[in-house]
Amino acid sequence: MTTDGFDAADELTARIRAARTEPGASTQLAALALAVSANLPVLLWGEPGIGKSAGMQQLADGLGVPLETVIASVHEPSDFAGLPVVGADPANSGVTMAPPDWALRLSRNGGGMVFFDELSSAPPAVQAALLRVVLERQVGSLRLPEPVRVVAAANPPSSAADGWHLTPPLANRFVHLDWTYDPRVVARGMAGTWPELAIPVVDRSRIGTAVAKARGAISGFLTARPGLVHHLPQDAEARGRAWPSPRTWEMALKLLAVGYACGAEREPLATALVGTVGDGAGVEFLSYMEELDLPDPDRVLADPAKFALPERGDRQLAFLTAVVAAVQGRLTQQRWEAGWEVLAKAVDAGVPDVAARAAGDLAVMRKPEWPVPSGIEAFLELLEMSGAL
Known part of the structure; x- marks a missing residue:
């Protein structure tokens, strides 16, 4: 074939790749975007060839950041732990663990996304080496910048070549999202039109309220259901997916706060939360959230006299926790005194223990x-015993 023949073939391929986008809704893409915004590692589960890599590229393009794709299954542990480089005086200067090229590019850029594909096909030794990358953002002697987001993909062991179950320590550090496809979306995409991803944007004016409400909701739920703070599944496959632990509840706290601050829709936020703490704990927490309906703690602190304490004990605890978190987030004497007015209403309602x-x-x-303040009088004995006053 002549060069002209290649040019024509390349032009044909370029025309096929060219496509327009239109506004569309995708729960899985929106859940992925929420988790990435919260700077949480994400693991996409799905059969081969259903668009996990394409979804990652779409997200990176929407965020305007570079994407580095690393096929985990074809790498050695040293590719993530770093290769030793002996200097002129190793006894004094030590041995540098040289990072791979993809990590250097992300570091020089100051941020971006790294996509570890085929994670479940990587042997346990490679997974163990990746654990430090996910947990500490450390690749050899290089620490990745905070703006670097980590996403991985895995095929179910039944469909992965030489598939392995993920180790529990590695699995417990990811938000797990099931990746599926909509035949209608694929058909329209083949015609040249793909859905456009809406990137969630955190509203700075909502940050204080969002953090306070998220703290109240998570703390209130775990106080009511202490048995769900930590539950390691029995079978190997379940231990390789999402399950509740103090670590994943902290991840859920970040997700929920980002969701509040972004004004996220319920379905993508619910999908991400279940992917963080697992089906059982996640579904129960979502049910708790539907009935919680916490008031805005900042509005209550602005005018505590108009606030009426919720009747249910779990709502009372969640809201009072949110109020204290709101005061801590923006501490002033006026807000601190307003917090005591709110707490005094719990005493008036006959529930000082809450x-x-x-x-x-x-x-x-x-x-x-x-x-x-006067509102502290009902708690003086308790606070004096605890040494808080």
């Missing part, structure tokens, strides 16, 4: 020059 923990947390925020 507010006891929140009172201790609020008391330690007091600055020496602030006078003791």
